[in-house]
Amino acid sequence: MSEDLGVSVKREEDFSKWYLDVVRKGNFIDQRSPIKGFDVILPWGYAIWEEIQKRFDTMLKEHDVKNAYFPMFIPEHLIKKEEEHFKGFKAETFVVTEAGGEKLDERLYVRPTSETIMYYMYSLWIRSYKDLPLKINQWNNVIRFDTKVTKPFLRGREFVWSEAHTAHATREDAVEMVNQAVGMYSEIYKMMAIEPLIIVRPQSDTFAGADFSVVFDTLLQDGKVAQGPGTHMLGQHFSKPFNIQYLDKQEKKQYVWQTSWGISTRQLGILIMHHGDDKGAILPPELSPIQVVIVPIMFKGKESVVIEKAKEAEDKIKKLGLRAYLDDRDYTAGFKFNEWELKGVPLRIEIGPRDVEGKEVTVVNRVDNSKTKIKMTDLQEITNLLNEIQGQLLNKSRKFLSENITDAKGLDQLRNLAKKGFWMRANWCGADECEKNIKSECGGAEIRGTLYKKEETPFGKCVYCNKDAKHVVYIAKAY
Ligand SMILES: [Zn+2]
Structure with missing residues (x-):
């Protein structure tokens, strides 16, 4: 492997440089886009996000939260309705003043988050207690002029996320929604094999316009923490300015109680900075786009028999419902080992002529580098091994938290x-x-x-x- 492809520093020497090396050289993100702070999430990074999305979207549906899509622009007059909320974002908001070569009559704000546009619509939709609860999520992007754009994934000016916004008849129902959202995010953290601290923010630091906020803080290896998803109990702070009212069973007008909650591609940065080692990222099996990479070890004259066995192993592992990939590219085995270690694939299978003779494969665990032999007839054991790695990472995370x-x-x-x-x-x-x-x-x-x-x-x-x-x-x- 050339110098250029590897991680150039150890974590304890320069954690920031280590992280940049991993995300860039591991092809998670490309920061060479023509606009600062607007990065390109590469297929390897995006595939991890898709695993989070799939699981989260399934949970949303189990909780009867429906997906929809709202416009990305907010007209200025609507912003004025909820200045209390918006002042927290004003300095970060992009504003469109021209379109089609003409100055616009009214300035349009690019959403830094979607409360404003969604609650305008909610005020048109909600009339009676029979319309409640209203639970909508959107998978979208938001744009914020963040002045600190040093860390890819953690801080950027555009990020992709899920934002859910719900309206309820009572405060109790809204608080119950907050608890359910925290439950869903806890499941995502289990997939990430991370033990977070789930924290209720002090009043001064709650999301603009919230009664209280619950956040997931993850301790990273450099001793700093990174906030993940936030769940906000909005109370009636938005329903009053937006006039979102319903008629209760006694035909009396009441303001709704609201919640909002979101999870973003920031999770990728958290994942890498929490689990990675000096060789690169370590991805938990439940999230890794490739769970098992198969690397054939070539010797002159034995190529075809090795490839044949490697293909057989790939087929068998895929039939177990696992994400496997046979890396038969024309690189040396050593190069491939380094590359997949950098990218964080949790399990590597090596097949060389000796393994073929012994009707077995060599399996290498990314977390502790331990090697085992598995018979070709016992490949179903791979599923257990992946579960073990998932547990091993979660235990490590728990220990790291409790010791710190x-x-x-x-x-x-x-x-x-x-x-x-x-x-x-x-x-x-x-x-x-x-x-x-x-x-x-x-x-x-x-x-x-x-x-x-x-x-x-x-x-x-x-x-x-x-x-x-x-x-x-x-x-x-x-x-
Ligand atoms: Zn004091």
């Missing part, structure tokens, strides 16, 4: 811990001022929130002001 949460009792300790990164657990009085001060005193490490559905009793006084604490909070630096 440290309690901070006082501000000095918190400051010191923040230098290293990773999760810190501390007591907080709930005051905004303490929250702000913690962030500035701890080099940007911030209160991410409290655990979702798992109340913890404070184990001391507020880490900043030393007054009585109300919450146990989790603190980290975030992407």
Whole structure:
């Protein structure tokens, strides 16, 4: 393998460079598009996203959430209706002022998210309690003028996602929807073999216009965390300005209760930065576009018999319902090993003349590099091996999380811990001022929130002001 194709640095030397090498050389993304921050997701990266999509779309349907599509432009007069929400996005919004060579009478905002356009339509559709709940998702792209576009997948100006928006008759129904969405995202994290912290954001940091937000924070190997999907309980913050009302059974007008939730291609960055090693990405079997790659080991005069066996193995594995690929390209076996390791394929099968003679194959686990021999007649064992790798990665993730949460009792300790990164657990009085001060005193490490559905009793006084604490909070630096 040439220098140029491999990962040029180890993670501990330069994590950012390592990550860029993996996503670029592993062909997950191409950042050479002509517009900064607008990257090309390559087939290998997109195929991982498609696995997430397939699973998530199935779950949406199980929860009776319907897919639809809404326009990407929002006229300025609608934006004015919900300035409270929009001010959080204003600095990031692209605005269209011209079309067909003429200046437009009204400026059009390119959606940074779709609340505005969807809720305008919801106000036309919802009339009676019989129209509720209304549960709609769209698979679309959103565009935000993010000023920090350094990390592909994690921060870009356009991303592809699912955004679901629901309307309910009661607050309880809306809260139940939030819980169901959190359940669906938990399933996706199991596919990703990642143990996240599911966190309720402090009020100051909830999504613009939300009552409360539940997010999935993943700890990455460099000690920072990355937020994944967010689920927002919107209360009646949008139904009032948008006048989304229904007649209840007593014929009285009521405002609906709403939720919104989304998951994006950001998950790809999280996946790579969480699981990868110095050789490249490691993809969990449930998400990997190729679960088993078969590499024939060629020796002069034995090519045809090796290829024949490799094809037989590929057929058998595909019949098990697995995603297998026979790599018979004209490269050396060593080159192929490196390339598939870089791309993160969880299981490699090697077949050489000796394996053919022994009527077996050599199987290599991407996570721990362990090798086993499997008889050609026992290839169904591959399914178990893949399940084991999935479990192995999830266990590793759980261990990584539990070993990297440290309690901070006082501000000095918190400051010191923040230098290293990773999760810190501390007591907080709930005051905004303490929250702000913690962030500035701890080099940007911030209160991410409290655990979702798992109340913890404070184990001391507020880490900043030393007054009585109300919450146990989790603190980290975030992407
Ligand atoms: Zn305090």
